[in-house]
Amino acid sequence: xxxHYEKVARLFNGPDAVHPGIILMTxxxxxxxxxxxxxxxxxxxxxxxxxxxPPSKFVGAGxxxxxxxxxxxxxxxxxxxxxxxxxxxxQLGSSFGLDDQKxxxxxxxxxVSDPGQIARAIYDVEEATSTAFDIILEHKMxxxxxxxxxxxxxxxxAAHHPSRRCRKGTAEFLVSFDDLYPTDxxxxxxxxxxxxxxxxxxxxxxxxxxGYWMFCRGSKNETRGFSCGLWVLLHSLSVRIxxxxxxFTFNAICDFVHNFFICExxxxxxxxxCSSVSSPFNKARDFALWLWxxxxxxxxxxxxxxxxxxxxxxxxxxxxxxxKQLCSSCYLSVDQRNNKIEWNQDEVFKFxxxxxxxxxxxxxxxxxxxxxxxxxxxxxxxxxxxxxxVVPVGAALAIAVASCAFGALACYWRSQQKSRKYFHHLxxxxxx
Numbered sequence: 001x002x003x004h005y006e007k008v009a010r011l012f013n014g015p016d017a018v019h020p021g022i023i024l025m026t027x028x029x030x031x032x033x034x035x036x037x038x039x040x041x042x043x044x045x046x047x048x049x050x051x052x053x054p055p056s057k058f059v060g061a062g063x064x065x066x067x068x069x070x071x072x073x074x075x076x077x078x079x080x081x082x083x084x085x086x087x088x089x090x091q092l093g094s095s096f097g098l099d100d101q102k103x104x105x106x107x108x109x110x111x112v113s114d115p116g117q118i119a120r121a122i123y124d125v126e127e128a129t130s131t132a133f134d135i136i137l138e139h140k141m142x143x144x145x146x147x148x149x150x151x152x153x154x155x156x157x158a159a160h161h162p163s164r165r166c167r168k169g170t171a172e173f174l175v176s177f178d179d180l181y182p183t184d185x186x187x188x189x190x191x192x193x194x195x196x197x198x199x200x201x202x203x204x205x206x207x208x209x210x211g212y213w214m215f216c217r218g219s220k221n222e223t224r225g226f227s228c229g230l231w232v233l234l235h236s237l238s239v240r241i242x243x244x245x246x247x248f249t250f251n252a253i254c255d256f257v258h259n260f261f262i263c264e265x266x267x268x269x270x271x272x273x274c275s276s277v278s279s280p281f282n283k284a285r286d287f288a289l290w291l292w293x294x295x296x297x298x299x300x301x302x303x304x305x306x307x308x309x310x311x312x313x314x315x316x317x318x319x320x321x322x323x324k325q326l327c328s329s330c331y332l333s334v335d336q337r338n339n340k341i342e343w344n345q346d347e348v349f350k351f352x353x354x355x356x357x358x359x360x361x362x363x364x365x366x367x368x369x370x371x372x373x374x375x376x377x378x379x380x381x382x383x384x385x386x387x388x389x390v391v392p393v394g395a396a397l398a399i400a401v402a403s404c405a406f407g408a409l410a411c412y413w414r415s416q417q418k419s420r421k422y423f424h425h426l427x428x429x430x431x432x
Contacts, residue, residue: 128229
């Protein structure tokens with residue numbers, strides 16, 4: 001593959017991809033006899049040729065030059081990396097740039113003043129949601145005493161999850177819930193039945209969890225990740241509800257944590273915070289601020305704990321949030337002697353609502369991920385990767401490059417995926 005193609009490919013593919021899960025760019029060596037039939041199928045007459053189309057068309061179709069109606073297109077303006085990326089941006093309505101690498105997750109701590117970083121967490125919220133339900137099923141945590149609390153949480157997700165994929169999957173789970181878990185389920189032999197139908201019901205799409213984190217990726221394997229994604233989910237729910245749903249949301253989240261967290265210490269701490277609330281929530285604003293304040297209390301406790309044990313993530317140390325770099329107007333005063341902060345709660349709520357709603361939902365203007373319009377999005381259920389090699393084999397759109405110098409990489413990548421199974425590290429809220 002020519003160097004300028006490589007430059008564009010690295011934006012979307014590989015372990016250091018800045019925008020994984022959007023485009024798969026691969027190459028085929030048409031000089032190799034093993035690829036002769038494939039190259040003939042796509043009428044490759046010169047090198048290089050770039051084809052653009054949905055993954056399914058690369059798998060089961062071909063391309064003819066005189067074909068009038070086809071989902072496959074030849075990219076005819078790719079002489080430089082800039083021109084190729086501009087062509088891609090026009091197709092997607094996106095604004096990817098060759099220098100996007102500088103906004104990689106590892107540099108987040110040094111770019112803390114950039115609120116746009118949270119946009120990448122939409123993938124992590126999907127990852128955390130799917131992983132949480134995998135844990136619930138794996139540990140058989142749906143019981144007569146927890147059934148009602150799970151239904152409440154599912155109702156909350158189906159209405160207000162920031163990801164359209166997760167709203168859709170949760171709604172499907174709710175529709176099937178009574179069939180999968182009838183009230184007499186635990187008093188009969190149904191528990192011994194094959195629950196493959198439950199396993200096949202993917203909350204956030206067939207290829208989630210993907211096995212990697214973006215915004216929530218820690219500098220160490222045991223930090224951030226799952227717990228970070230869960231916190232982002234909870235905050236995003238808190239700013240999406242209406243006033244009349246505030247107490248329901250409080251109960252649903254508190255009960256979910258109490259019944260379905262496998263970290264006993266985390267459950268007890270969260271339950272204690274929930275129990276300290278003396279009156280019902282009547283305003284969504286009040287609930288969002290309570291959750292924000294509770295999260296800061298958790299961070300305060302963990303800052304001390306991690307300092308004594310030396311377990312803090314060096315690149316992402318616990319901190320009181322939001323920092324001044326993100327919201328200077330949130331601060332009224334800071335007492336340096338006892339490290340006490342007087343907050344402007346009106347400004348804090350405005351910040352939370354923007355950060356966890358508008359900005360989180362702004363990822364590359366991709367309404368298929370977060371949209372409410374009910375339309376089937378191009379990226380719907382089509383992101384696959386591993387934590388070792390982030391290659392979206394089922395990416396939303398694909399580019400194939402016919403080259404006389406390189407062999408096909410798709411088979412190699414897929415074999416790598418199969419050989420590196422994703423292991424669910426059961427992180428807890430204390431590890432955010």
